[in-house]
Amino acid sequence: MKTKLIASVLILSIAISGCQTKSVDYSRDDEGSKSVPNVIIIFADDLGYGDLSCYGHPTIITPQLDKMAFEGQKWTNFYVAASVCTPSRAGLLTGRYPLRSGMCSDKNRVLFPNSVGGIPEKEITLAEQLKKGGYVTAAIGKWHLGHQKKFLPINNGFDSYFGIPYSNDMDYNRPEGVSKHETFWNAKPEYFNVPLLMNEDEIERPANQNTLTKRYNEAAIKFIKENKEHPFFLYLAHSLPHVPLFAAEEHLGKSKRGLFGDVVQEIDYGVGQIIETLKETGLDKNTLVVFTSDNGPWLWYEDHGGSAGLLHDGKGTTWEGGMRVPAIFWWPGKIKPAVIDEMGSTLDLFNVCSKLANLDLPEDRIMDGFDLCPVLFDLEQSPRKNMFYYRGTTIYAARQGAYKLHYITETWYTKDDNKIIHENPLLFNVEVDPSEKYNIADQFPEVVKSIDNMVKQHKAEVIQVKDQLAERTKDKQ
Amino acid sequence: MKTKLIASVLILSIAISGCQTKSVDYSRDDEGSKSVPNVIIIFADDLGYGDLSCYGHPTIITPQLDKMAFEGQKWTNFYVAASVCTPSRAGLLTGRYPLRSGMCSDKNRVLFPNSVGGIPEKEITLAEQLKKGGYVTAAIGKWHLGHQKKFLPINNGFDSYFGIPYSNDMDYNRPEGVSKHETFWNAKPEYFNVPLLMNEDEIERPANQNTLTKRYNEAAIKFIKENKEHPFFLYLAHSLPHVPLFAAEEHLGKSKRGLFGDVVQEIDYGVGQIIETLKETGLDKNTLVVFTSDNGPWLWYEDHGGSAGLLHDGKGTTWEGGMRVPAIFWWPGKIKPAVIDEMGSTLDLFNVCSKLANLDLPEDRIMDGFDLCPVLFDLEQSPRKNMFYYRGTTIYAARQGAYKLHYITETWYTKDDNKIIHENPLLFNVEVDPSEKYNIADQFPEVVKSIDNMVKQHKAEVIQVKDQLAERTKDKQ
Numbered sequence: 001m002k003t004k005l006i007a008s009v010l011i012l013s014i015a016i017s018g019c020q021t022k023s024v025d026y027s028r029d030d031e032g033s034k035s036v037p038n039v040i041i042i043f044a045d046d047l048g049y050g051d052l053s054c055y056g057h058p059t060i061i062t063p064q065l066d067k068m069a070f071e072g073q074k075w076t077n078f079y080v081a082a083s084v085c086t087p088s089r090a091g092l093l094t095g096r097y098p099l100r101s102g103m104c105s106d107k108n109r110v111l112f113p114n115s116v117g118g119i120p121e122k123e124i125t126l127a128e129q130l131k132k133g134g135y136v137t138a139a140i141g142k143w144h145l146g147h148q149k150k151f152l153p154i155n156n157g158f159d160s161y162f163g164i165p166y167s168n169d170m171d172y173n174r175p176e177g178v179s180k181h182e183t184f185w186n187a188k189p190e191y192f193n194v195p196l197l198m199n200e201d202e203i204e205r206p207a208n209q210n211t212l213t214k215r216y217n218e219a220a221i222k223f224i225k226e227n228k229e230h231p232f233f234l235y236l237a238h239s240l241p242h243v244p245l246f247a248a249e250e251h252l253g254k255s256k257r258g259l260f261g262d263v264v265q266e267i268d269y270g271v272g273q274i275i276e277t278l279k280e281t282g283l284d285k286n287t288l289v290v291f292t293s294d295n296g297p298w299l300w301y302e303d304h305g306g307s308a309g310l311l312h313d314g315k316g317t318t319w320e321g322g323m324r325v326p327a328i329f330w331w332p333g334k335i336k337p338a339v340i341d342e343m344g345s346t347l348d349l350f351n352v353c354s355k356l357a358n359l360d361l362p363e364d365r366i367m368d369g370f371d372l373c374p375v376l377f378d379l380e381q382s383p384r385k386n387m388f389y390y391r392g393t394t395i396y397a398a399r400q401g402a403y404k405l406h407y408i409t410e411t412w413y414t415k416d417d418n419k420i421i422h423e424n425p426l427l428f429n430v431e432v433d434p435s436e437k438y439n440i441a442d443q444f445p446e447v448v449k450s451i452d453n454m455v456k457q458h459k460a461e462v463i464q465v466k467d468q469l470a471e472r473t474k475d476k477q
Numbered sequence: 478m479k480t481k482l483i484a485s486v487l488i489l490s491i492a493i494s495g496c497q498t499k500s501v502d503y504s505r506d507d508e509g510s511k512s513v514p515n516v517i518i519i520f521a522d523d524l525g526y527g528d529l530s531c532y533g534h535p536t537i538i539t540p541q542l543d544k545m546a547f548e549g550q551k552w553t554n555f556y557v558a559a560s561v562c563t564p565s566r567a568g569l570l571t572g573r574y575p576l577r578s579g580m581c582s583d584k585n586r587v588l589f590p591n592s593v594g595g596i597p598e599k600e601i602t603l604a605e606q607l608k609k610g611g612y613v614t615a616a617i618g619k620w621h622l623g624h625q626k627k628f629l630p631i632n633n634g635f636d637s638y639f640g641i642p643y644s645n646d647m648d649y650n651r652p653e654g655v656s657k658h659e660t661f662w663n664a665k666p667e668y669f670n671v672p673l674l675m676n677e678d679e680i681e682r683p684a685n686q687n688t689l690t691k692r693y694n695e696a697a698i699k700f701i702k703e704n705k706e707h708p709f710f711l712y713l714a715h716s717l718p719h720v721p722l723f724a725a726e727e728h729l730g731k732s733k734r735g736l737f738g739d740v741v742q743e744i745d746y747g748v749g750q751i752i753e754t755l756k757e758t759g760l761d762k763n764t765l766v767v768f769t770s771d772n773g774p775w776l777w778y779e780d781h782g783g784s785a786g787l788l789h790d791g792k793g794t795t796w797e798g799g800m801r802v803p804a805i806f807w808w809p810g811k812i813k814p815a816v817i818d819e820m821g822s823t824l825d826l827f828n829v830c831s832k833l834a835n836l837d838l839p840e841d842r843i844m845d846g847f848d849l850c851p852v853l854f855d856l857e858q859s860p861r862k863n864m865f866y867y868r869g870t871t872i873y874a875a876r877q878g879a880y881k882l883h884y885i886t887e888t889w890y891t892k893d894d895n896k897i898i899h900e901n902p903l904l905f906n907v908e909v910d911p912s913e914k915y916n917i918a919d920q921f922p923e924v925v926k927s928i929d930n931m932v933k934q935h936k937a938e939v940i941q942v943k944d945q946l947a948e949r950t951k952d953k954q
Contacts, residue, residue, distance in 0.1 A: 307912065
């Protein structure tokens with residue numbers, strides 16, 4: 001399996017080098033580093049703002065990420081483009097709100113195994129962009145942007161792919177006599193008939209989820225070692241800690257937080273291995289590593305879901321707990337170590353990476369990212385001053401500077417699930433009041449008006465496209 | 478004022494050196510350090526578990542404490558002996574639950590300016606203990622263990638004192654026409670007629686609280702510099718971020734969290750100055766610095782109160798948010814850097830310091846502390862396996878290992894203030910479920926029974942003493 005992966009990476013990197021659209025200087029700089037940096041994005045699934053020890057968790061101990069955070073930048077106002085999986089990933093990889101690509105929907109919140117759609121061909125993924133700059137690209141882990149052949153990573157800018165095409169709780173395959181609670185809280189890989197893919201081929205089904213995190217990390221390290229000489233982009237999207245939870249045997253029972261903690265600590269361990277590999281190969285001098293999560297914690301799953309720390313609510317909602325996530329940037333000697341309370345978003349990674357790779361941004365479409373480099377390298381103010389909080393295709397809330405206005409609030413899969421349309425929208429200063437406790441709309445009518453205008457302007461610029469999530473076949477799930 | 482402080486410290490340190498009860502070797506070790514370490518305890522007031530950036534706060538940025546935490550140990554299961562000021566401080570300084578000294582009460586939660594009592598003479602404070610080992614001792618900041626002459630620091634083991642005798646919101650002196658809200662949210666020093674003491678003398682009234690944190694830090698640094706040659710114990714108990722909030726001009730408007738953030742960031746700045754002083758003088762090699770807080774955040778004060786992060790409720794309660802606090806131990810080269818999810822308490826500091834100073838513990842009384850040195854220096858398991866959560870003289874809850882049993886729950890000064898006596902006590906696994914969401918009493922009757930037995934045994938060993946907080950004169954407040 002691994003040999004196959006290496007082979008395809010090698011073949012593809014040769015193929016790429018012959019079809020460059022933009023010339024890239026591979027020459028090494030004075031320090032012997034490559035002239036454009038490598039990029040590694042490590043993306044956890046359903047990991048909440050409060051789930052790492054460097055973000056205050058008391059019993060999930062993550063020394064590797066804590067060290068990365070201390071040596072690099074720990075961002076505390078960093079957002080995803082949506083509070084569920086598919087649209088959040090679309091946002092990261094396209095640098096555009098998912099509504100622009102049709103990768104969010106009011107009918108289905110994410111793609112399912114019987115979904116027909118996926119990421120449209122005309123979208124430029126971050127991998128496609130970086131390939132223009134001569135990068136070797138690999139996707140490892142969960143995809144969830146369409147499992148039909150044309151939507152797979154390998155057909156969307158990635159030279160290679162190893163992972164599961166959608167969430168690890170899909171292809172639900174519960175045996176008779178096993179309760180739903182048991183299926184999740186005492187999960188076995190065979191309860192979920194999820195396929196494991198190598199490029200386009202199914203190589204294991206059901207995927208043995210016990211060893212998935214471990215195998216992802218091994219594949220990541222192999223990829224790094226084999227691509228020392230080329231600029232590379234590695235997108236390592238862990239399937240976990242999304243339920244059902246699994247960890248390799250050597251990590252079980254290690255965290256006082258229980259299985260959820262074991263799972264996160266295994267991810268942390270893998271991050272340490274990757275950092276170590278970068279140091280061993282000298283690539284630490286020329287590699288940006290970003291660690292973040294696709295959305296907040298899935299609170300419905302109680303102790304098998306995570307924690308948003310002091311933030312309100314979790315996954316699936318447009319409260320801060322749903323959309324503000326841990327985000328750590330690491331590149332020793334380049335990134336100025338600090339805790340950053342400026343705004344940033346996964347939407348900005350397309351822009352940041354393009355800047356680092358000396359690539360122009362696409363000019364034929366609206367891009368929603370900002371260049372965070374002035375913050376990363378010079379501790380300047382962030383150019384990002386606003387954020388729109390979509391649920392499906394609807395703007396539920398918007399932030400402008402310190403202020404956030406909620407038009408609609410809705411919890412998700414919690415006992416008091418409800419949707420409230422606020423005739424008088426709620427206003428919070430989320431810098432002073434990060435837990436969104438004190439509605440101050442009455443005191444700041446001019447702020448309400450200003451955000452309202454911003455939302456109207458944003459809406460006017462959105463071009464409706466085909467909903468990629470709406471259509472599903474009548475197959476199981 | 479400062480000259481006076483120096484003078485008294487010098488005079489007293491000469492006096493002490495002539496009245497040693499136990500001989501201490503002042504000789505220097507191989508590295509030129511003193512043979513017993515200095516101890517600095519920095520104690521914040523009403524700072525919650527979630528109020529530092531290293532504990533996850535998004536807009537209170539505390540680089541100095543973050544660095545201390547990274548270089549030393551950040552404890553995440555560290556408790557105070559009570560969730561309000563007076564009993565919490567009594568617990569720290571005596572190493573005993575406050576019920577044993579009469580420093581908690583069901584009549585008054587803390588001492589007030591018209592209170593008659595204070596810390597009993599027969600109690601041995603940590604300062605008195607360390608003086609037996611030849612330490613020069615100083616208390617700087619808020620005392621709150623009795624403001625009658627005999628209760629003051631100077632008569633309880635401290636060679637010198639500079640600070641306010643009780644909380645900074647006492648001696649309430651609101652002018653006509655100023656609302657209560659205004660008094661606190663737009664506070665001026667003159668609204669609170671709190672005296673500032675030097676040893677036993679009132680030197681300023683009302684204390685200019687705007688510059689109090691700054692002056693405490695200056696006094697602390699002066700004390701350190703002047704006592705390079707002696708082992709010293711510095712108890713720096715900041716009056717803030719207890720309401721009303723004040724910060725020196727140069728710190729105002731610096732935090733996105735608002736005034737509360739400014740205040741905490743000023744404390745952080747001072748911590749940095751102290752660490753810098755230790756490094757400059759070479760004392761960093763021989764000084765244990767502990768930073769912690771007296772109880773959780775005072776939630777009633779909304780944005781002028783703090784945050785307990787993912788923990789439930791705050792100050793005044795026996796939920797985790799009331800009694801679990803940030804705790805950072807720093808002593809480079811000695812303390813093994815780590816995040817510690819073992820249990821510890823301010824009750825243990827008496828024991829830790831005695832151990833470091835080669836002093837025997839008192840044997841004529843029950844001590845409630847444990848020796849945390851095996852954790853600090855060798856990353857071993859903590860000897861502390863339990864904690865009793867008192868409110869006044871009553872045990873509301875108790876923790877044994879991962880499990881916490883609530884007999885009574887009660888919020889304090891929140892809108893839904895209430896007291897619930899649980900006929901069927903609530904059981905939480907606070908390691909797996911730190912936010913105390915999921916009552917599992919039904920599933921673990923044997924754990925309920927075990928904790929119940931532990932509580933009964935503890936109660937049987939408590940000797941009732943005079944309530945020091947009950948009596949108040951009829952003066953104002």
